Amino acid sequence: MKQPLLSPQLRARLRQYYYLTRLHKPIGIFLLLWPTLWALWIAGAGKPAFGVVIIFVLGTVLMRSAGCVINDYADRNIDPHVRRTRERPLATGKVTPREALLLFVVLCLLAFGLVLLTNPLTVYLSFGGAALAAIYPFSKRYTHLPQVVLGMAFAWAIPMAFAAQTGAITKQAWLIYVITVVWAVIYDTMYAMVDRDDDVKIGVKSTAILFGDADRIILAILQILMLLGLWLLGRQVELAWPYFAGIGVAAGLAAYQQFLIRRRDPKGCFAAFLNNHWLGLAVFAGLVVSYTSK
Numbered sequence: 001m002k003q004p005l006l007s008p009q010l011r012a013r014l015r016q017y018y019y020l021t022r023l024h025k026p027i028g029i030f031l032l033l034w035p036t037l038w039a040l041w042i043a044g045a046g047k048p049a050f051g052v053v054i055i056f057v058l059g060t061v062l063m064r065s066a067g068c069v070i071n072d073y074a075d076r077n078i079d080p081h082v083r084r085t086r087e088r089p090l091a092t093g094k095v096t097p098r099e100a101l102l103l104f105v106v107l108c109l110l111a112f113g114l115v116l117l118t119n120p121l122t123v124y125l126s127f128g129g130a131a132l133a134a135i136y137p138f139s140k141r142y143t144h145l146p147q148v149v150l151g152m153a154f155a156w157a158i159p160m161a162f163a164a165q166t167g168a169i170t171k172q173a174w175l176i177y178v179i180t181v182v183w184a185v186i187y188d189t190m191y192a193m194v195d196r197d198d199d200v201k202i203g204v205k206s207t208a209i210l211f212g213d214a215d216r217i218i219l220a221i222l223q224i225l226m227l228l229g230l231w232l233l234g235r236q237v238e239l240a241w242p243y244f245a246g247i248g249v250a251a252g253l254a255a256y257q258q259f260l261i262r263r264r265d266p267k268g269c270f271a272a273f274l275n276n277h278w279l280g281l282a283v284f285a286g287l288v289v290s291y292t293s294k
Helices: 008-020 027-043 050-074 097-115 120-139 146-155 157-166 171-194 196-202 207-237 241-260 266-292
Strands: none
Touching: 008 050, 008 097, 027 050, 027 146, 027 157, 027 171, 027 266, 050 097, 050 120, 050 157, 097 120, 120 146, 120 157, 146 157, 146 171, 146 207, 157 171, 171 196, 171 207, 171 266, 196 207, 207 241, 241 266
């Protein structure tokens, strides 16, 4: 009888690493990927270099995975007390802290290997992205604005994308950066609203706690600012009508997210968080059609 390639013990270990990197929950990859693709398409005037796109797609998967690992390492003593996270591999002890740190380093090195295929400016910028990714998980202990730090980390791929595609960082790159930071605060606040009661009990800080009863109003204001930023971006780059139609769809999805969080119940807030994937896709689809229709 033919022996299996991997032993049951090794398969079980790899399965825990798979759960730790959250590859079975790709929503984080999409939320990081969509603004990166916005940046690549605008930097490449609708025709980004194929090799650069592949590098950033793979890099997105690797760095999101690395971010999940270091986040769970930082929260290994907190996650057991939160209903949503108590079954994570580090929280249950199925993966050790040492293993998690080693996996984080390996993922970062693989991502850095991809960056080395670009140009010096992109390589220099990658150090800032790695620092933000490492700082974010610990920020919730010291500030009620960890969602802003997350946004800064997620958005760092945008100046890197412009640098890789054009060798420079334009004002449009920084506009997309700001839009992405605002968007991250929106969807990660919705995500934090799911755990708000548990976070209050254990002393974890978040914008969901900071905003309190004004959370829906503040999120609505941020959604409007994000949509205005996307509109301004389209005007600056002189995009065609399909892009603005995409913004219209995004506006409808933002309104639907407000409906989902109207009762502030965990299920609705989590659904609103997930819905942001479609918002990012709508903007990207409008962007692609805008360039192809010119």
